[in-house]
Amino acid sequence: MPYRRADMLGALAGRRVIFVVGKGGVGKSTVATALAVAFAEQDKRVLLAQMESSRRLAEFLDLPTGDAGMVEALPNLCVLTVDGESALSEYLGLVLPVRRVQRMVVESKLYHHFVAAAPGLKELMTVGKIWYEEQLVVQGRRKWDVIVVDAPATGHVLQYLRMPGAAAEAFGPGLVRREAQKVMELLADPGRTAVCPVTTAEEMPVNETAEMYQQLHERLRVPLGVLFVNRVHTAPLGPADVPAAPAGASPLVADVLRCAREEAGWAAINRRYLDRLRAAVPMPTVRLPFLFAEEFGLAEVRALMASASRQLAPGPGQEFA
Amino acid sequence: MLADLVRDHRVVVCVGSGGVGKTTTAATIALWGALEGRRAVVLTIDPARRLANSLGIAELGDEPRQVDAVLLATTGRPVRGSLAAMMLDQKNAWDRLVARHAPSDDVRERILRNRFYLNLSQNFAGSHEYMAIEQLCLLCESDAYDLIVLDTPPTKRALDFFEAPERIRDFLDRKIVRWFLMPYLSQGWAAAKAMNRTVGFLFRKLEEATGVSALAEVSDFFSAMSGMFDAFTDRTDVIHDILRASTTAFVLVTGPEEQVLTEAEFFSGRMRSMRMPLGGVVFNRVHEELSADAGTFPGGTVARLDEEVVRAALADAGVAGPHVAWLASNFVDYQLLARGEAIRMEQFRAGLSRRVPFVTVPNFDTDVHDLASLTRMHAHLFGATAPSDGAPSRSARRRGRARD
Numbered sequence: 001m002p003y004r005r006a007d008m009l010g011a012l013a014g015r016r017v018i019f020v021v022g023k024g025g026v027g028k029s030t031v032a033t034a035l036a037v038a039f040a041e042q043d044k045r046v047l048l049a050q051m052e053s054s055r056r057l058a059e060f061l062d063l064p065t066g067d068a069g070m071v072e073a074l075p076n077l078c079v080l081t082v083d084g085e086s087a088l089s090e091y092l093g094l095v096l097p098v099r100r101v102q103r104m105v106v107e108s109k110l111y112h113h114f115v116a117a118a119p120g121l122k123e124l125m126t127v128g129k130i131w132y133e134e135q136l137v138v139q140g141r142r143k144w145d146v147i148v149v150d151a152p153a154t155g156h157v158l159q160y161l162r163m164p165g166a167a168a169e170a171f172g173p174g175l176v177r178r179e180a181q182k183v184m185e186l187l188a189d190p191g192r193t194a195v196c197p198v199t200t201a202e203e204m205p206v207n208e209t210a211e212m213y214q215q216l217h218e219r220l221r222v223p224l225g226v227l228f229v230n231r232v233h234t235a236p237l238g239p240a241d242v243p244a245a246p247a248g249a250s251p252l253v254a255d256v257l258r259c260a261r262e263e264a265g266w267a268a269i270n271r272r273y274l275d276r277l278r279a280a281v282p283m284p285t286v287r288l289p290f291l292f293a294e295e296f297g298l299a300e301v302r303a304l305m306a307s308a309s310r311q312l313a314p315g316p317g318q319e320f321a
Numbered sequence: 322m323l324a325d326l327v328r329d330h331r332v333v334v335c336v337g338s339g340g341v342g343k344t345t346t347a348a349t350i351a352l353w354g355a356l357e358g359r360r361a362v363v364l365t366i367d368p369a370r371r372l373a374n375s376l377g378i379a380e381l382g383d384e385p386r387q388v389d390a391v392l393l394a395t396t397g398r399p400v401r402g403s404l405a406a407m408m409l410d411q412k413n414a415w416d417r418l419v420a421r422h423a424p425s426d427d428v429r430e431r432i433l434r435n436r437f438y439l440n441l442s443q444n445f446a447g448s449h450e451y452m453a454i455e456q457l458c459l460l461c462e463s464d465a466y467d468l469i470v471l472d473t474p475p476t477k478r479a480l481d482f483f484e485a486p487e488r489i490r491d492f493l494d495r496k497i498v499r500w501f502l503m504p505y506l507s508q509g510w511a512a513a514k515a516m517n518r519t520v521g522f523l524f525r526k527l528e529e530a531t532g533v534s535a536l537a538e539v540s541d542f543f544s545a546m547s548g549m550f551d552a553f554t555d556r557t558d559v560i561h562d563i564l565r566a567s568t569t570a571f572v573l574v575t576g577p578e579e580q581v582l583t584e585a586e587f588f589s590g591r592m593r594s595m596r597m598p599l600g601g602v603v604f605n606r607v608h609e610e611l612s613a614d615a616g617t618f619p620g621g622t623v624a625r626l627d628e629e630v631v632r633a634a635l636a637d638a639g640v641a642g643p644h645v646a647w648l649a650s651n652f653v654d655y656q657l658l659a660r661g662e663a664i665r666m667e668q669f670r671a672g673l674s675r676r677v678p679f680v681t682v683p684n685f686d687t688d689v690h691d692l693a694s695l696t697r698m699h700a701h702l703f704g705a706t707a708p709s710d711g712a713p714s715r716s717a718r719r720r721g722r723a724r725d
Binding site: 024025059205236237239242250251252258259260261262263266269292293296 | 338339340341578579580581583611612617631634635637638639640642643644647648649651652654655656657658684686
């Protein structure tokens with residue numbers, strides 16, 4: 001039975017912080033934007049947080065590039081660029097109330113060395129900033145219904161998610177450890193957090209996703225959401241079933257058949273890797289079609305979500321929680 | 322074509338954003354060099370497992386290993402040179418760097434066990450990149466190879482890669498580091514305060530704010546490293562020279578997608594300003610424009626409405642069946658995408674010097690993951706040097722003419 005959009009968002013319902021993770025170039029920002037827009041269009045107040053400034057996100061949402069801080073992109077949707085260092089100075093602002101002292105600390109070169117060398121401090125502060133936004137209450141209600149995090153590429157994101165644990169170990173009792181524990185609670189809470197991997201159905205991304213799944217599921221034990229498989233090609237027939245060009249056919253006909261063979265070839269590759277994913281990454285899976293779009297903008301992002309809702313189907317033996 | 326570029330340079334650095342096929346391209350270039358008779362080595366980062374397997378480097382660490390001549394022979398071409406491959410293991414590379422420069426075993430052990438070192442060697446921005454370049458230096462210094470192909474790390478901003486040496490050097494700058502070297506630091510901020518009010522004050526505030534009682538450890542790290550700073554600075558100069566030498570060429574690998582090209586454009590500009598201009602461009606996974614000759618379609622280039630024309634042509638040729646509508650719409654979808662890509666690639670090229678060669682590699686409908694399929698890319702990168710499968714497509718020929 002096909003799932004409707006509400007079902008997929010339903011699968012993530014109640015999760016207040018959604019980390020979108022994956023290898024570089026598979027479409028993380030696209031999926032993160034699509035999710036954020038979909039939630040915003042359901043009248044949720046959405047924060048889309050990016051851990052490093054992404055041109056792609058800025059292009060989709062027509063934002064000024066390179067700007068840090070909070071920008072309202074659409075009604076109900078704000079975009080925040082979080083970087084560890086500014087999050088840390090913001091945090092120091094809370095614990096060093098005298099501004100002159102704070103400035104002196106933050107502007108010293110010594111401080112920058114300290115921040116660069118201290119194990120995971122920047123990562124902790126980045127995730128800590130997201131935690132801070134998560135529990136913000138404005139006029140008696142939570143500021144955000146959902147926070148979608150456009151996370152950095154795989155190796156990096158594992159570092160971010162691993163960090164709070166490491167920091168709790170590395171730092172003596174004190175503010176940092178307390179922060180780290182709060183952040184760890186958020187990351188481990190299946191009622192609040194969901195990590196959603198994004199991949200394409202090809203060799204390298206699938207290998208990396210399988211390894212990441214092991215890490216996320218078995219080592220870090222973070223709550224998982226939905227697996228997005230992006231740029232899936234489909235064809236009604238296999239590459240071998242595409243007929244050869246009849247003798248004397250025009251070059252156009254030969255080219256048409258060649259394109260069909262290529263598309264069918266990709267569809268076959270994708271099918272093979274989808275099978276492998278099903279075995280290696282047992283998660284509810286959403287397939288996003290390859291879009292033959294000359295330019296990729298918000299309209300295409302919306303089309304992806306709509307299409308996801310139409311063809312959404314759980315893997316064998318899997319249901320959305 | 323890139324044949325002259327690769328022939329004329331000893332070091333070829335493949336750059337570009339993540340997911341565009343850098344690793345594959347680097348391996349292809351090295352393989353071509355080997356088939357041409359050179360002693361080639363490819364330094365790769367995080368290769369696809371099958372690619373690693375096909376090169377016989379699955380279980381390898383960070384020493385170059387020769388690819389088996391028997392495997393090379395599976396390309397179907399006479400093997401005149403040799404191919405070695407190695408994978409970068411960042412942590413290990415740092416450890417070896419420390420071991421090489423540490424003045425004594427005791428200092429080495431102190432550094433290797435230090436938590437701040439562990440963090441720096443794995444997490445410091447630019448640390449991975451620095452090690453890749455460090456490995457490049459080692460390969461350049463050895464006489465074992467006359468073609469060295471480097472696959473750069475998948476940094477989002479690939480520029481980090483080239484700024485890494487300077488960044489590491491600045492980080493380890495004596496003037497700053499000496500604050501951490503003061504012996505009293507290991508006795509805590511109170512002692513520091515007695516010696517230098519400002520530094521002592523800063524440390525106290527940092528300790529209070531972060532709860533880090535590990536300042537002593539930071540200090541210990543820097544003092545253990547202090548004997549090595551000159552080595553790092555010298556190294557940075559060597560690296561600087563290698564990257565700007567006339568024997569080094571940079572090849573940008575990019576996809577034809579709008580987003581990827583925007584990043585590539587920015588990147589190419591920065592490379593120029595750093596005096597490391599691009600020597601060649603590979604557009605990977607390009608959708609080919611087919612039947613694009615004026616006259617095939619009423620408007621000159623394909624349009625959505627031309628599905629009718631395509632269906633009519635199929636009917637004329639006697640191609641029938643339930644999938645005809647899909648054949649036609651797939652073709653038009655594909656060609657519209659190809660048109661968009663061609664326009665974007667033209668725009669990108671307009672910003673480059675006319676002397677920079679560029680090649681397009683089609684969107685193969687198979688994964689490129691073994692020596693045979695790497696060889697299949699050769700025709701597209703180097704011209705008709707591959708024995709079979711070598712005839713460039715009509716659109717590639719057309720673009721080639723436009724360039725010449």
